[in-house]
Amino acid sequence: MSNFDFTAFNGNLVDDPSRGNTRNTTVANMCVAKSRGWTDKESGEKKKATDFIDVEIWDHQAERCLAEFHKGDRVVVVGSLRTDSWDADDGTKRSKLYVRASSVTLSLEF
Numbered sequence: 359m360s361n362f363d364f365t366a367f368n369g370n371l372v373d374d375p376s377r378g379n380t381r382n383t384t385v386a387n388m389c390v391a392k393s394r395g396w397t398d399k400e401s402g403e404k405k406k407a408t409d410f411i412d413v414e415i416w417d418h419q420a421e422r423c424l425a426e427f428h429k430g431d432r433v434v435v436v437g438s439l440r441t442d443s444w445d446a447d448d449g450t451k452r453s454k455l456y457v458r459a460s461s462v463t464l465s466l467e468f
Contacts, residue, residue: 386420
Protein backbone atom coordinates (compact mmCIF):
# COMPACT_ATOMS: atom_id res chain seq x y z
CA MET A 359 0.00 0.00 0.00
CA SER A 360 1.29 3.47 -0.84
CA ASN A 361 2.12 5.96 1.88
CA PHE A 362 0.14 9.19 1.38
CA ASP A 363 1.42 10.80 4.59
CA PHE A 364 3.44 13.64 3.07
CA THR A 365 4.06 17.28 3.93
CA ALA A 366 6.37 19.92 2.48
CA PHE A 367 6.90 23.51 3.58
CA ASN A 368 9.49 26.23 3.85
CA GLY A 369 10.31 28.64 6.65
CA ASN A 370 13.09 30.04 8.81
CA LEU A 371 14.97 28.27 11.59
CA VAL A 372 14.05 29.69 14.98
CA ASP A 373 17.38 28.54 16.47
CA ASP A 374 20.36 26.37 15.54
CA PRO A 375 19.41 22.68 15.23
CA SER A 376 20.02 20.72 18.44
CA ARG A 377 21.31 17.17 18.91
CA GLY A 378 18.74 14.76 20.31
CA ASN A 379 19.22 11.80 22.63
CA THR A 380 19.91 8.42 21.06
CA ARG A 381 22.60 5.74 21.38
CA ASN A 382 22.86 4.31 17.90
CA THR A 383 22.28 7.13 15.44
CA THR A 384 22.28 10.89 15.08
CA VAL A 385 19.03 12.76 15.57
CA ALA A 386 18.56 16.51 15.24
CA ASN A 387 15.65 18.66 16.34
CA MET A 388 14.74 22.09 15.06
CA CYS A 389 11.86 24.52 15.00
CA VAL A 390 10.84 26.22 11.75
CA ALA A 391 8.81 29.45 11.72
CA LYS A 392 6.30 29.50 8.85
CA SER A 393 4.56 32.83 8.19
CA ARG A 394 1.22 33.04 6.43
CA GLY A 395 -1.14 35.81 5.48
CA TRP A 396 -4.78 36.18 4.45
CA THR A 397 -7.51 38.77 4.01
CA ASP A 398 -10.40 38.73 6.48
CA LYS A 399 -13.60 38.14 4.49
CA GLU A 400 -15.77 40.38 6.67
CA SER A 401 -13.52 43.39 7.21
CA GLY A 402 -11.19 43.10 4.21
CA GLU A 403 -8.31 43.59 6.65
CA LYS A 404 -5.01 41.88 5.84
CA LYS A 405 -3.87 39.56 8.64
CA LYS A 406 -0.67 37.67 9.40
CA ALA A 407 0.25 34.74 11.62
CA THR A 408 3.31 32.62 12.22
CA ASP A 409 3.24 28.88 12.91
CA PHE A 410 6.14 27.21 14.70
CA ILE A 411 6.68 23.66 13.44
CA ASP A 412 8.87 21.15 15.29
CA VAL A 413 10.99 19.00 12.97
CA GLU A 414 12.90 15.80 13.76
CA ILE A 415 15.70 14.63 11.45
CA TRP A 416 17.60 11.31 11.59
CA ASP A 417 20.89 9.78 10.42
CA HIS A 418 22.97 11.50 7.71
CA GLN A 419 20.40 14.26 7.17
CA ALA A 420 20.65 15.07 10.89
CA GLU A 421 24.45 15.21 10.78
CA ARG A 422 24.29 17.59 7.82
CA CYS A 423 21.68 19.83 9.48
CA LEU A 424 23.73 20.03 12.70
CA ALA A 425 26.87 20.96 10.76
CA GLU A 426 25.48 23.34 8.14
CA PHE A 427 22.24 25.01 9.29
CA HIS A 428 21.98 28.01 11.59
CA LYS A 429 19.38 30.25 13.19
CA GLY A 430 17.57 32.33 10.56
CA ASP A 431 18.39 30.05 7.61
CA ARG A 432 15.48 29.57 5.20
CA VAL A 433 14.89 25.83 4.71
CA VAL A 434 12.61 23.51 2.76
CA VAL A 435 11.36 20.52 4.75
CA VAL A 436 9.82 17.37 3.26
CA GLY A 437 8.55 14.62 5.56
CA SER A 438 5.60 13.05 7.32
CA LEU A 439 3.41 14.14 10.22
CA ARG A 440 3.83 12.35 13.53
CA THR A 441 2.16 12.59 16.94
CA ASP A 442 3.92 12.25 20.29
CA SER A 443 1.75 11.57 23.38
CA TRP A 444 2.62 11.50 27.08
CA ASP A 445 1.20 11.94 30.59
CA ALA A 446 2.12 15.27 32.20
CA ASP A 447 3.24 15.57 35.82
CA ASP A 448 -0.28 16.69 36.80
CA GLY A 449 -1.78 13.51 35.28
CA THR A 450 -3.26 15.12 32.18
CA LYS A 451 -2.67 13.63 28.76
CA ARG A 452 -0.57 15.75 26.40
CA SER A 453 0.30 15.44 22.73
CA LYS A 454 2.08 17.37 20.03
CA LEU A 455 2.25 17.20 16.27
CA TYR A 456 5.65 17.34 14.58
CA VAL A 457 7.26 16.53 11.23
CA ARG A 458 9.75 13.68 10.81
CA ALA A 459 11.84 14.97 7.92
CA SER A 460 13.03 12.81 5.05
CA SER A 461 14.75 15.80 3.42
CA VAL A 462 15.85 19.24 4.61
CA THR A 463 17.59 21.68 2.26
CA LEU A 464 18.45 25.35 2.22
CA SER A 465 15.89 27.38 0.28
CA LEU A 466 16.90 29.63 -2.57
CA GLU A 467 13.75 31.74 -2.05
CA PHE A 468 13.83 34.69 0.36
